[in-house]
Amino acid sequence: MNTRNTRIGLVLFLLYLLLYGGFVLLNTFSPGTMEATPWAGINVAIVYGILLIVVAFVLALVYGFLCSPSEDDE
Amino acid sequence: MIYSPSHSAVIIFCLFVGVTLGLSFYLGKRAKSSAGYFAAHGQIPWFVNGVAFAGDYLSAASFLGICGMIAFHGYDGFLYSIGFLAGWIVALFVVAEPMKRLGKFTFADALNSTFDSRGIKLAAGVSTLAVSVFYLIPQMVGAGVLVQPLLGLPHWAGVLIVGAVVITIVVTAGMVSTTWVQFLKGSLLVIFSAVLTMMILHRGFDVQQEVLNPVTVTKTAAGETLINGLQLGNGPGETLLPPVGHVSKLPGGLSKTGPLGPLEFLSTLEKSEVVLWNSKKTIAEDGSVTITYTPKPTPGSEVLRPGQHPKFRGIRSDQFADKLNFLSLMLALFCGTASLPHILIRYYTVKDEAAARKSTIVGIGCIGFFYVLTLYMGLGAMTSGAMDVTNSNMAAPLLARSMGEWMFAIISAIAFTTVLGTVSGLILASAGAVAHDLVDSFSSTPLTDHQQVRIAKIASVVVGSIAIVLGILFQKLNVGYLVGWAFSVAASANLPALVMLLFWKRTTRQGLIAAIVVGMTSSLAWILLSADTYSQVYGLPAKDALVPFSQPGIVTIPLGFITLIVVSLLTNRNRESVSEI
Numbered sequence: 001m002n003t004r005n006t007r008i009g010l011v012l013f014l015l016y017l018l019l020y021g022g023f024v025l026l027n028t029f030s031p032g033t034m035e036a037t038p039w040a041g042i043n044v045a046i047v048y049g050i051l052l053i054v055v056a057f058v059l060a061l062v063y064g065f066l067c068s069p070s071e072d073d074e
Numbered sequence: 075m076i077y078s079p080s081h082s083a084v085i086i087f088c089l090f091v092g093v094t095l096g097l098s099f100y101l102g103k104r105a106k107s108s109a110g111y112f113a114a115h116g117q118i119p120w121f122v123n124g125v126a127f128a129g130d131y132l133s134a135a136s137f138l139g140i141c142g143m144i145a146f147h148g149y150d151g152f153l154y155s156i157g158f159l160a161g162w163i164v165a166l167f168v169v170a171e172p173m174k175r176l177g178k179f180t181f182a183d184a185l186n187s188t189f190d191s192r193g194i195k196l197a198a199g200v201s202t203l204a205v206s207v208f209y210l211i212p213q214m215v216g217a218g219v220l221v222q223p224l225l226g227l228p229h230w231a232g233v234l235i236v237g238a239v240v241i242t243i244v245v246t247a248g249m250v251s252t253t254w255v256q257f258l259k260g261s262l263l264v265i266f267s268a269v270l271t272m273m274i275l276h277r278g279f280d281v282q283q284e285v286l287n288p289v290t291v292t293k294t295a296a297g298e299t300l301i302n303g304l305q306l307g308n309g310p311g312e313t314l315l316p317p318v319g320h321v322s323k324l325p326g327g328l329s330k331t332g333p334l335g336p337l338e339f340l341s342t343l344e345k346s347e348v349v350l351w352n353s354k355k356t357i358a359e360d361g362s363v364t365i366t367y368t369p370k371p372t373p374g375s376e377v378l379r380p381g382q383h384p385k386f387r388g389i390r391s392d393q394f395a396d397k398l399n400f401l402s403l404m405l406a407l408f409c410g411t412a413s414l415p416h417i418l419i420r421y422y423t424v425k426d427e428a429a430a431r432k433s434t435i436v437g438i439g440c441i442g443f444f445y446v447l448t449l450y451m452g453l454g455a456m457t458s459g460a461m462d463v464t465n466s467n468m469a470a471p472l473l474a475r476s477m478g479e480w481m482f483a484i485i486s487a488i489a490f491t492t493v494l495g496t497v498s499g500l501i502l503a504s505a506g507a508v509a510h511d512l513v514d515s516f517s518s519t520p521l522t523d524h525q526q527v528r529i530a531k532i533a534s535v536v537v538g539s540i541a542i543v544l545g546i547l548f549q550k551l552n553v554g555y556l557v558g559w560a561f562s563v564a565a566s567a568n569l570p571a572l573v574m575l576l577f578w579k580r581t582t583r584q585g586l587i588a589a590i591v592v593g594m595t596s597s598l599a600w601i602l603l604s605a606d607t608y609s610q611v612y613g614l615p616a617k618d619a620l621v622p623f624s625q626p627g628i629v630t631i632p633l634g635f636i637t638l639i640v641v642s643l644l645t646n647r648n649r650e651s652v653s654e655i
Binding site for chain 2: 005006009010012013016017020023024027028029031034035037040041042043045046049050052053054056057059060061063064067
C-alpha cells in the first residue's frame with residue numbers, strides 16, 4: 001500500500017472537511033451570516049459556495065503534484 | 075404547458091442517438107470478454123476517463139433538477155451543487171487508488187479482495203442494485219420531462235425511448251461504448267453550459283412591468299386541464315399557460331442593464347427584485363384538483379440566500395429536528411459520491427492507480443466548472459421570462475428557448491444525451507452486480523467468461539425495463555430531490571464498509587456484511603417512512619410520518635459504522651480480520 005499517498009490524501013481530506021463543515025454549520029445555525037455582503041456586493045452564501053468548488057479543484061491539483069508518479073511502482 | 079415540437083431539436087437529437095448507437099455497434103467487437111465488457115480492458119486513457127466521470131456523474135438531476143430548483147427558489151438548488159462536488163474530495167483522497175488496486179470489475183470485488191466470501195459478494199451486489207435502481211428513477215423521469223417539448227410526445231414515450239436506446243448501448247458494447255457515450259456527453263454538456271452562461275451574461279437583466287395575476291391550473295375529475303377556467307389548447311376559446319419569470323425592479327431604477335460580468339451579474343441581482351411564484355393546491359368536492367400559482371415579488375437578497383425552498387426552510391426554524399434534516403442531507407451528499415457503484419466501476423477502466431488519480435482530478439475540474447455554471451443558468455432561467463410555473467424540471471431547456479430556437483434544440487438534445495450517459499452507467503453497474511456478484515455467489519462452479527457476459531446482457535435488459543416502468547410511475551417528483559435519496563442510501567450502505575476496510579485492520583467479514591445490510595435497510599426504511607414520501611408518493615398527510623425528519627444520512631451513516639465496529643469486535647476471534655492490504 002502506498003502509505004505516502006494515503007497520508008497526503010488524508011491531510012487534504014481533513015482540510016476540506018473543515019471548510020465544508022464550516023459552510024454547512026454556518027448555514028444551519030447562522031443563516032443570517034450567509035446574507036451579509038462583505039465583498040463586491042455578493043453575499044457570503046455565494047462567495048463561500050463558489051470558494052468550496054474552486055478549493056476542491058485546487059486541492060485536487062495539489063494532491064496530483066505531491067503524489068510523485070515514481071511511487072506508483074511500489 | 076403545451077409545447078410545439080421543434081424540428082431542429084428532433085434532427086439534432088436523432089443525430090446524437092445515431093452517432094452513439096453507431097459507435098456502440100462499432101465498439102461492440104472489442105467487448106467480447108468479461109474484461110472488455112465490464113472494464114473496457116482497463117485501456118481508457120486517463121483524460122478521456124476523467125471527462126467520462128463528468129458524463130457519468132452530471133445526471134439529469136444536476137442539469138434539469140438543480141437549474142429548476144434555482145430558477146424557482148433561488149440559492150437553495152446551489153447547495154446541491156456544492157454537496158455533489160464536495161463528495162468528489164472523498165472519492166479522490168480516500169477511495170480512488172485503493173479501489174483501483176483492490177478490485178477488478180465491481181464494487182463488491184474491492185470489498186471482497188481479502189476475504190473471498192460469498193456473503194460479502196451477495197450483500198454488496200444487492201446494495202449496488204438498490205442504489206442504482208433508486209438513482210435510475212430520477213434519470214428516467216428526466217427523460218420523460220424532456221421529450222414533451224422536444225418531440226411533442228407524452229411522458230411515457232420519452233422514458234421508453236431513452237430506455238430502449240440505453241439498453242442497446244449497454245448490451246452491444248458494455249463499458250467500452252458506455253465510456254465513449256459519457257465522454258461525448260460530458261464534453262458537450264460542459265461546453266454548451268458555458269456557451270449558455272455567456273449568453274445569459276451578455277443579455278443581462280431587463281425589467282418587465284407586467285400585471286401580476288395568479289394563475290390557476292385545474293385538473294377536472296373528467297381529466298381535462300383548465301387554465302384560469304379556460305380549456306388548455308391552441309384553438310379558439312382555449313388558452314395556454316403564460317410563460318413567467320422576470321425582474322421587476324433593478325437597482326437605481328434602471329430598465330435594462332446590458333451585458334454584465336460574472337460578478338456584476340450576482341451583485342446586481344442582489345439589489346434587484348424578482349417575481350417568484352408560490353403554489354397552493356386545493357381539492358374541490360367533485361374531485362377536481364386546482365393549483366393556484368401566485369406571483370410574489372421577492373428582493374434579490376432573499377433569492378440569493380439559503381432557506382427559501384420549502385425543503386430547506388428548516389434552517390430558519392427554531393426546531394432542532396428541522397435543522398438536522400439539512401445537516402443530514404449535506405452529510406449524505408458529501409459521503410454519497412464515493413459510494414455510488416456506477417462511479418466506482420469507472421476506476422477499473424484505466425490502467426493503474428496513477429491514472430485513476432489523474433482522471434479523478436480531470437473529473438473534479440469539469441464537474442466543478444459545470445456546477446458553478448448551474449448557478450448562472452438557474453438564475454438566468456429565473457429571469458428569462460420563459461418559465462413554465464407547473465414544471466421546474468423544464469427550466470434549463472426553456473431558458474435556452476428564450477435565447478433562440480437553435481440553442482433550445484442543442485440544449486434539449488444535450489439534456490437527452492445527459493440522461494443516456496448516466497443511465498447507461500447505472501445499468502452497466504447493475505448488470506455487473508448481477509452477473510459478477512449475485513449469480514456468481516449462488517452458483518457452485520465459477521461462471522465462465524462467456525457466461526458472465528451473457529448474464530450481464532440479460533440483466534441489462536431486465537434492469538432497463540424496470541427503470542422504464544419506475545420512470546413512468548414517478549413522473550411528478552422533482553428529479554433533483556430524488557437523487558438526494560439515492561445518495562443517502564449509497565452513503566449509508568457502502569461507505570462504512572469501504573472506509574473501514576481500508577483503515578481499520580480488525581474489520582471482519584461478518585462486520586462488512588452487517589454494515590452493508592444494516593446501512594441499506596435502515597436508510598431505505600427511513601425514506602419510506604419520511605414526511606416527504608408520505609406527502610409526495612403515498613398522498614398521506616406529512617405530519618403522520620413516523621420519522622422526525624426526511625433525510626436519513628445523519629442517523630444511518632453512523633449506524634453503518636457502529637454496526638461494522640461492533641460486529642467486527644464480536645467476531646474478531648475467528649482471526650479473519652484484514653491483516654494487510
